[in-house]
Amino acid sequence: MTSPATTPEHGARLDVRGLRKVYTGRGEPVEAIAELTFEVKAGELVCVVGPSGAGKTTLLRCMAGLMPATSGAITLGGAPISGPPPGMAVVLQEYGRSLFPWMSVAQNVDLPLREKGVRRAERRTKVSEALAAVGLGDVHDAYPWQLSGGMQQRVAIARAAAYEPQVLLMDEPFAAVDAQTRFELEDLVRSLWRRLGVTVVFVTHDIDEAIYLGERVLVLSARPTVVLEDVSVGLGAERDQLTTRADPEFARLRTHVYELVQAAKRGARTLADAHLTHPVRIGGEAR
Numbered sequence: 001m002t003s004p005a006t007t008p009e010h011g012a013r014l015d016v017r018g019l020r021k022v023y024t025g026r027g028e029p030v031e032a033i034a035e036l037t038f039e040v041k042a043g044e045l046v047c048v049v050g051p052s053g054a055g056k057t058t059l060l061r062c063m064a065g066l067m068p069a070t071s072g073a074i075t076l077g078g079a080p081i082s083g084p085p086p087g088m089a090v091v092l093q094e095y096g097r098s099l100f101p102w103m104s105v106a107q108n109v110d111l112p113l114r115e116k117g118v119r120r121a122e123r124r125t126k127v128s129e130a131l132a133a134v135g136l137g138d139v140h141d142a143y144p145w146q147l148s149g150g151m152q153q154r155v156a157i158a159r160a161a162a163y164e165p166q167v168l169l170m171d172e173p174f175a176a177v178d179a180q181t182r183f184e185l186e187d188l189v190r191s192l193w194r195r196l197g198v199t200v201v202f203v204t205h206d207i208d209e210a211i212y213l214g215e216r217v218l219v220l221s222a223r224p225t226v227v228l229e230d231v232s233v234g235l236g237a238e239r240d241q242l243t244t245r246a247d248p249e250f251a252r253l254r255t256h257v258y259e260l261v262q263a264a265k266r267g268a269r270t271l272a273d274a275h276l277t278h279p280v281r282i283g284g285e286a287r
């Protein structure tokens with residue numbers, strides 16, 4: 001029987017406790033992450049921002065089970081992550097490298113379902129539904145290299161959605177697409193998230209994107225990394241590119257997160273160090 005924390009409808013809870021990551025190689029050790037502790041509730045969408053080199057990709061790789069932590073623990077639905085866990089899907093920035101060029105669009109979306117052992121008839125339905133959901137119902141037989149970058153990223157999202165993961169990790173997935181396509185893909189992520197109830201962790205450089213998408217925004221310090229602030233985004237569930245971005249609350253959050261990231265770049269490691277010059281009211285609370 002599946003526990004409530006791991007049903008696809010509710011996603012799975014992701015817990016990061018005392019995560020530390022030091023890269024050791026031939027040269028000097030690099031302490032990428034000093035101490036990260038946070039929780040992503042089942043079915044929550046959390047964005048992660050921070051200065052370049054803050055360890056966002058390192059965090060994501062550890063959460064995906066692609067790299068061991070130096071110390072600390074990451075659990076998914078209560079189970080420790082020690083390798084790529086079933087029930088997790090990852091979408092990366094480099095769509096050109098994440099799709100197999102010799103497979104058609106439908107075959108690419110189908111592949112994880114085959115590996116999951118889903119029967120052929122059910123797979124066919126899931127692939128069609130996922131491609132229709134991302135607006136690519138008419139390119140099943142095309143090859144990735146015949147599609148635009150934005151379309152290829154839609155295929156990667158369709159592949160993740162068809163798999164019905166409990167957790168979806170996204171590492172700067174829209175950094176390489178044009179601004180117009182990016183808005184469309186952001187709306188696609190929010191609509192899939194709401195429909196599937198999946199837990200999502202979304203890493204981005206773009207502060208506006210983090211606020212538009214997230215229920216929370218984790219702002220990381222510079223390396224060695226800690227959480228500078230865990231910012232709640234009280235913009236409601238219904239969001240759209242015009243009204244949400246014009247909302248005064250959006251502007252306040254943007255100022256606040258921008259200031260935090262600037263403070264992180266100057267070396268702030270706590271809110272007290274950050275010396276914010278535009279204290280703002282977020283959700284009625286003075287900061």
Ligand SMILES: Nc1ncnc2c1ncn2[C@@H]1O[C@H](COP(=O)(O)OP(=O)(O)OP(=O)(O)O)[C@@H](O)[C@H]1O
Nearest residue numbers: 023025030032051052053054055056057058059223
């Ligand atoms: N394999 C590695 N060996 C040694 N150091 C590494 C390795 N991978 C990353 N680092 C270092 O760890 C730190 C964090 O890197 P990471 O790529 O996680 O940051 P990031 O926040 O994702 O950066 P960006 O925003 O520029 O993509 C950086 O200082 C980087 O140079």
